[in-house]
Amino acid sequence: MEENKVKEEGKPLSERHIFCLSGPTHLTTVDWNNFNHRRSVAASLVRGVYILEYDRQLNRRGSQAHAPPWWDSFNFRLIRPLVDDADNSIFGAVYELMPFTSDCNHSVQNAPDYVVAFRGTINKPDTMSRDLRLDIRCVRNRLHETSRYQLAMQAVWSIIDAAAGTSRIWLAGHSLGSAISLLVGKNVTKMGYSVEAYLFNPPFPASIEIIKDGKLKDGIRITTSLLKAGLATAKGHYRSLPPDGPFMLLSKWVPYLFVNPADPICSGYIGYFEHRKKMEEFRAGKIERIATLNSLLKRDSEPLHLLLSANLTINSSKSPDFKRAHGIQQWWDPSFDGQSELHEYK
Incomplete structure (x- = not known):
């Protein structure tokens, strides 16, 4: 830079x-x-x-x-x-x-x-x-x-x-x-x-975020959730979790995430949590929760980026370029304009 x-x-x-x-x-x-x-x-x-x-x-x-x-x-x-x-x-x-x-x-x-x-x-x-x-x-x-x-x-x-x-x-x-x-x-x-x-600006896999068509992305996310939920149900994972086990402890952890929509490195978190919110609104929240569980319980391959709960803050200010959108300085800017939303895994 x-x-x-x-x-x-x-x-x-x-x-x-x-x-x-x-x-x-x-x-x-x-x-x-x-x-x-x-x-x-x-x-x-x-x-x-x-x-x-x-x-x-x-x-x-x-x-x-x-x-x-x-x-x-x-x-x-x-x-x-x-x-x-x-x-x-x-x-x-x-x-x-x-x-x-x-x-x-x-x-x-x-x-x-x-x-x-x-x-x-x-x-x-x-x-x-x-x-x-x-x-x-x-x-x-x-x-x-x-x-x-x-x-x-x-x-x-x-x-x-x-x-x-x-x-x-x-x-x-x-x-x-x-x-x-x-x-x-x-x-x-x-x-x-x-x-x-x-x-x-936590890294999030950009595989699906490069797709510009919003409906296509939604379709891929829903299909993926259905497949994962089906696998988890078949394995019986969600029925055998101890109430005081690692999964339940992690569900109560609420880190603060700070992302900029103009930063492709971290912007995937916006779609990730929006999808979960939509699934809840469409009364498909249980499917999404089971799908998330299936991802978390994969031995030796738990996705690093996967979170159950988070307080997500999105920088609403326009960034002139990627370097500014990914920079650390935006997060103490006195003119910072952002929106925060709590996402809890229930």
Whole structure:
């Protein structure tokens, strides 16, 4: 992506790296009960991971580093970066919210204790090869086999173990990092632990989304649901689920999904949840629920993107190009115009 340039000490730098030039500086006081504030902070912490890696690549250290303001501004401290063992790139970060003082104006209700954030793909020589291989793994539904995912899980488990499962943990990610957050969140939830997730531009398979004919897409979705429901019924899956099992735990997990209809990487979630809503309206909700169950119970091949419940936020603002539609900055834009809808698996 071509970047606007500014001069600092004679060297060209991207203004997108500098918090005071492109970050959510309008958010001088955080109300943790305000969904828009939480969205902006989570996106900023993800951006901090990107800048940590840029700082590493450009050898910016100490006072020259651009990353700290992306978390310092919201009273977080960096506990540790998460480093990929294949290329030594920084792909994630563990943040802790600092204790509030008596004269602090922040509202602490709904505030996290820890945030584990993950970046997406960086198209730079130091990271591009590794990131693109992981993108392919994501498309092939094999992200769970990667060391980056394993490191992410270890980071979350270390927090859970240290606090005996009592800490309020957020997961946050963008693009590929969103897929990692989603996979970690699903697996932690199935094991009975509570995490809150903020998923920006999460990848969704585009196989059906390339079809322009809306009626044809609806027909394909309905046919697919009928076939899957038939298979699940024949196998008797939906009659043997324990009420306290992983499936029921996952159905109660409601991550926050943030998508842009102009972004083909994540826009499939819009059609996915619209289809489920239509099936409910047409009194075919049971068929769709059984079809979803059939997909989830496939051994070793549970679709990464598949969610039972979610709070879906769609950016209604027009995006001039794909890069803007897929970018992280849109999610803290003070002029953000979006619509949110809760989708629950009943």
